[in-house]
Amino acid sequence: MSVLRKVINQLETPRDQRPLGSGWLSGALALLASLAGLLMVLLRWFPETLSYPEIAFIQDSGAVTVALRFVLLAGYALALISLILSTRKTLGWTALAISVVASLMATSQPTFGGGTSQSLYFGLDYFIINVLIVGFLFVPLERFFPARSEQTVFRPEWQEDMFYYLISSMMVQVLGFITLAPANMVNAQVALDDFRIHIVNLPFLVQVIIIMAATDLVQYWVHRAFHMVPFLWRFHAIHHSTKKMDWLAGARMHLMEIAVLRSLTALPMFTLGFRPEAIQGYLLIVYFYSSFIHANIGWKLGFLERFFVTPRFHHWHHGSDRDAIDINYASHFPIYDWLFGTHHLPETDWPENYGVVGDNVPKGYWKQFIHPFVKDKPKPPTA
Numbered sequence: 001m002s003v004l005r006k007v008i009n010q011l012e013t014p015r016d017q018r019p020l021g022s023g024w025l026s027g028a029l030a031l032l033a034s035l036a037g038l039l040m041v042l043l044r045w046f047p048e049t050l051s052y053p054e055i056a057f058i059q060d061s062g063a064v065t066v067a068l069r070f071v072l073l074a075g076y077a078l079a080l081i082s083l084i085l086s087t088r089k090t091l092g093w094t095a096l097a098i099s100v101v102a103s104l105m106a107t108s109q110p111t112f113g114g115g116t117s118q119s120l121y122f123g124l125d126y127f128i129i130n131v132l133i134v135g136f137l138f139v140p141l142e143r144f145f146p147a148r149s150e151q152t153v154f155r156p157e158w159q160e161d162m163f164y165y166l167i168s169s170m171m172v173q174v175l176g177f178i179t180l181a182p183a184n185m186v187n188a189q190v191a192l193d194d195f196r197i198h199i200v201n202l203p204f205l206v207q208v209i210i211i212m213a214a215t216d217l218v219q220y221w222v223h224r225a226f227h228m229v230p231f232l233w234r235f236h237a238i239h240h241s242t243k244k245m246d247w248l249a250g251a252r253m254h255l256m257e258i259a260v261l262r263s264l265t266a267l268p269m270f271t272l273g274f275r276p277e278a279i280q281g282y283l284l285i286v287y288f289y290s291s292f293i294h295a296n297i298g299w300k301l302g303f304l305e306r307f308f309v310t311p312r313f314h315h316w317h318h319g320s321d322r323d324a325i326d327i328n329y330a331s332h333f334p335i336y337d338w339l340f341g342t343h344h345l346p347e348t349d350w351p352e353n354y355g356v357v358g359d360n361v362p363k364g365y366w367k368q369f370i371h372p373f374v375k376d377k378p379k380p381p382t383a
Helices: 003-011 024-045 053-060 063-085 090-107 124-144 158-170 172-189 193-200 204-228 230-240 255-265 267-271 276-294 302-306 311-318 335-339 365-373
Strands: none
Touching (some): 003 024, 003 090, 024 090, 024 124, 124 158, 124 276, 158 255, 158 365, 204 230, 204 335, 230 255, 230 365, 255 267
């Protein structure tokens, strides 16, 4: 059996076979840290091509060097803990080997890592920050507070959803252009200067709340359209095709849906005159919040569920039970579902099953990419 297969098998170890103290959690986090360290080294080698200009200040501040050292040290430490505790050493040895390779690469100074700025870039740093921070936060939370205790943190198809995460991050330049296009058209044709003066003078927190409320209202109706219009549903069905919910499940989205959803929901944010720091604050909240509401976290949040979208609320949206069809479209505030008649949240229950009714979405990134554009083949009659 190949090393890769052994690593995947160990990551997908059932929960009852990896009790606390088994070395599984430290091994999984060590692998995450070592891979992040390796990617950060590549980022230093090819800064013009792999960096997202909007967060270039992180590299300029020297934070990447500090973070790289910390991540590599964490990879070493966690790998050693895993090797000490675990009877299955694959995760520990693999993480340790990757950390060594990354450390050796970090000590060299490539001659091809500098030069003039390029017009084409890919957001590897964007991917690293997202996965490293969000992964280190949610992997332990799902381990200790699962909604479904039988589900592994690295469940079936997690590699596929990680690839979705990578593709959407690396395509950040294209998606960013598409996101801003409708707002640029509105700004060029509609005079909103007087209104923007009032917005820009509001306190930071008030601006963030208004952005969340405005974008969520637009997102509610765009999201609902993706469910109601058959052609759009073929794109959105890919997001719903995951049968296990966790922090990675939110990444499974067709690029066409991402483009439409971001460009339309970003309209109020980029046209009404909000300060850049308020927009950045909102985006930071969204990155964490999206992972949170998809996560396999079984917290009972009581009265907060009346005012904010929670994992249980959004899990019902992903359910394939009869009661879970076409409900709970909001991403931040359930009040929109209350107002428009799509709210569903039983007192304590969670949906029994997830996925698309009929299970007609193929597996694999590329098959799913072309799925919206091809007709489904009729199923053979059953005896």
